Amino acid sequence: MGAQHHFLFDCPVCGRELPRYRRDKFAAGIDSQAGAYPFDVFFADRLSDAILALAGAARNQGAFVVYEPSDPADEPWAGAMFALADMVKYSGDRASALPWLQAGDYLEVRTSGAQGLQWRWPGKAVPGWRSMEAVRASRVVDTCGAGDWLTAGILVGLLEPLKCLQDQTSPSVLEEVLRSAQHLAAWSTGYAGARGALYESGPAVARTIMQRAAPAEPDPFGESTAAVTCLVCQA
Numbered sequence: 001m002g003a004q005h006h007f008l009f010d011c012p013v014c015g016r017e018l019p020r021y022r023r024d025k026f027a028a029g030i031d032s033q034a035g036a037y038p039f040d041v042f043f044a045d046r047l048s049d050a051i052l053a054l055a056g057a058a059r060n061q062g063a064f065v066v067y068e069p070s071d072p073a074d075e076p077w078a079g080a081m082f083a084l085a086d087m088v089k090y091s092g093d094r095a096s097a098l099p100w101l102q103a104g105d106y107l108e109v110r111t112s113g114a115q116g117l118q119w120r121w122p123g124k125a126v127p128g129w130r131s132m133e134a135v136r137a138s139r140v141v142d143t144c145g146a147g148d149w150l151t152a153g154i155l156v157g158l159l160e161p162l163k164c165l166q167d168q169t170s171p172s173v174l175e176e177v178l179r180s181a182q183h184l185a186a187w188s189t190g191y192a193g194a195r196g197a198l199y200e201s202g203p204a205v206a207r208t209i210m211q212r213a214a215p216a217e218p219d220p221f222g223e224s225t226a227a228v229t230c231l232v233c234q235a
Contacts (some may be wrong), residue, residue, distance in 0.1 A: 009128050027103065039058065041067045041155055042059070042063050046071055064086045065085050065087070066090050069094075085106045088101075088109070089110075093112075107119065107123075116182075117131075126174070135185070139189075139190035142191065146186070149184050157180050167172075187204035187206075
């Protein structure tokens with residue numbers, strides 16, 4: 001429980017510097033026509049003029065807009081992005097570095113690692129924070145990427161109910177979605193690398209984990225222990 005993960009910026013095998021986000025280069029390479037294509041979800045964890053334009057185009061087409069603030073440099077665009085967002089998710093550890101965070105009608109999820117998460121959604125009649133305990137992982141190999149798996153689980157579980165129920169989605173349904181996503185995130189930590197669970201078990205198993213998520217479920221890894229591979233860069 002006391003283990004901590006850390007991030008590497010160089011490949012542990014070949015020693016090369018791993019590619020990192022570059023705001024200006026990325027923004028310059030965006031095709032202005034990209035917003036013309038239909039999609040269900042628009043996700044951003046960094047902001048720029050171009051990304052904000054794409055988010056607006058996506059929102060106009062009915063896409064579910066997700067923003068995960070993590071960079072203080074996003075501040076100039078943050079207000080406009082919050083106005084477009086349907087979901088905002090961030091780590092409680094990062095909140096102090098993002099003083100411009102603001103509440104809105106969107107689903108807001110604040111994660112706290114082993115302490116679980118808090119959520120609220122004023123637009124769905126949940127204006128106050130609700131707390132959920134963390135789900136204990138049956139096996140922990142690497143916690144990197146667990147937050148991304150949580151986001152993916154929320155989106156998979158949330159979008160279909162929203163399509164079916166529209167504005168009638170109840171707090172109990174929302175909590176079930178979040179709990180299933182927590183189980184998915186906990187399961188993902190049993191594999192090496194952020195995408196390890198996807199490579200070794202695949203999306204069908206991931207969906208099964210979400211569908212049967214419950215504290216009393218048996219160990220989803222069963223009696224066997226899958227070989228843990230080291231996923232290194234392809235440079």
